[in-house]
Amino acid sequence: MISDMIEIRNSGDGQDRALAEAEKAAAWCELTPKETLRARLIAEEMMSMIRSLSGEVNACFRIECEGKTMTFFLTSSILMNGATREELINTSTYNENDAAKGFLGRLRDFFERAMLSGAGSYVFAENAAEQPLPPPDVRVSFDPGWDHYERSILKNVADEIRIGIRGNQVEMSVKVSFAK
Secondary structure, X not given: OEOOOEEEEOOOOOHXXXXXXXXXXXXXXXXXXXXXXXXXXXXXXXXHHHHHHHOOOEEEEEEEEEOOEEEEEEEEXXXXXXXXXXXXXXXXXXXXXOOOOHHHHHHHHHHHHHHHHOOOOOOOOOOHHHOOOOOOOOOOOOOOOOOOHHHHHHHHHOOEEEEEEEXXXXXXXXXXXXXX
């Protein structure tokens, strides 16, 4: 089952519909009431985290279900800088940019990181994971009161979190299996 694509705006438009879609998908997967609350929590925290990091939300949300496994997707275009990028990458299960696959993906990721750093000397590593993100010129672009609460909740309730960044486009996917 693939849910409807729901647009979420900074004004809050679409958020209630996205949460209702999470409950509908949970019912389709025949989840218990407790599991349904967990699915709804994941949807809430994904939207809250993007809002905390970007300040504005203009996103698309959808859910895919297969058996008792749900994958939540949130795609958003945000103003990116080094600190925001680092926070997003640190959210992922594997601490890597999911969009940086293959030679061209790694090359594009290298140039995007170099442009965000403002650094003139930056050596390309064979494996992008070997090379830490350069220090950004601006350390905080997101809500300075953000305490990583959303990220810690997502990491505790999800089986896998993937973050793909290409330019200013971010796709977050959170996968959780309730068949345990």
